[in-house]
Amino acid sequence: MIHAKNITHFYSKEKILNDINLEINKDEFVILTGESGSGKTTLLSILSTLLSPSVGEVSFGKQIKNLDNFRNQKIGFIFQFHYLIAHLSILENIKMVTKKSNFEILDLLEKLGIKECASKYPHQISGGQRQRGSIARAIINNPRYIFADEPTGNLDSKNSHNIFEILREINATIIVATHDKSVIFPSDRKIVLKDGALC
Ligand SMILES: Nc1ncnc2c1ncn2[C@@H]1O[C@H](COP(=O)(O)OP(=O)(O)OP(=O)(O)O)[C@@H](O)[C@H]1O
Ligand SMILES: [Mg+2]
Known part of the structure; x- marks a missing residue:
């Protein structure tokens, strides 16, 4: 679980x-x-x-001894712009962050529908495929928590729905920031930020 307590944040004043x-x-x-x-x-x-x-704290239900280790091992990040490394293939991009075998990586790529992209470079595949590649990289080590910031920001509606279908099926605590209302199901838990507070 994630518990955010009395979080206040300032940029400058x-x-x-x-x-x-x-x-x-x-x-x-x-x-x-x-x-x-x-x-x-x-x-x-x-x-x-x-x-x-600036004020307050976030806890994960247990004491964290080493924040870097915790982040690397337990958290997966997905951003609007994929941040895959341009001169590495999709498979190589994922190998950078995991000890898992090629077989296991290809298995995940197959589940995400991009096995045929494994040996391609990011610029050789579509935006939706790239984003699935970055999801693969984020989830390959089975993180307990996944944070996605506008993961469908530059995708069309079909690809956006596909990304959300994939995210909903992942077995982890997942928080997705999005302004794209078309991808939100009535059953999703929604948190709305307004004027710096939740409403
Ligand atoms: N590093 C920063 N330094 C100063 N101000 C910042 C910084 N990052 C964000 N802000 C300001 O803080 C406010 C909130 O920004 P934030 O990026 O969290 O909003 P957001 O809801 O993610 O917006 P968007 O939907 O456009 O991504 C904005 O007024 C922004 O200009
Ligand atoms: Mg934002």
Whole structure:
């Protein structure tokens, strides 16, 4: 579980987040929405330990001894722009972050529908395929937590739905920040940020 307690965040003197309290249960799938500039990326960065809040704390249900290890082993990150390495194939990009065998990597790529992209470079495949490649890289080590920031930001609606279908099926605690209302199911748990607070 993730427990955010009294999170307040300032950039310079501007208060972006104001006393946010939030509990996210194990294996929950949560959508974080709100207008542009409402603080979604900031909150996601704080929840995912990339950014320390000005005030408050985030806990994961147990004491974390080494934050770098925790982040590397337990957290998967997915961003709007894929951040795959341009001069490595999709398979090589994933091999960079895992000790798993090629067989296991190819198995995951097959599940994500991009096995045929394994030996291709990021620029040789479509935006939707690239994003599935970055999802593969984020989930190959079975992280307990996944944070996705606008993972469908530059995709068409068919690819966006496909990405959300994939995310919903992953067995982990997942928080997705998106402004794309077309991908949100009525059954999804939604958290809405407005004026620095949850509503
Ligand atoms: N590093 C930073 N330094 C100063 N101000 C920042 C920084 N990052 C974000 N901000 C400001 O904080 C506010 C919240 O930004 P944030 O990126 O969290 O919003 P967002 O909801 O993710 O927006 P979007 O939907 O456009 O991605 C905005 O007013 C933004 O200009
Ligand atoms: Mg953002």
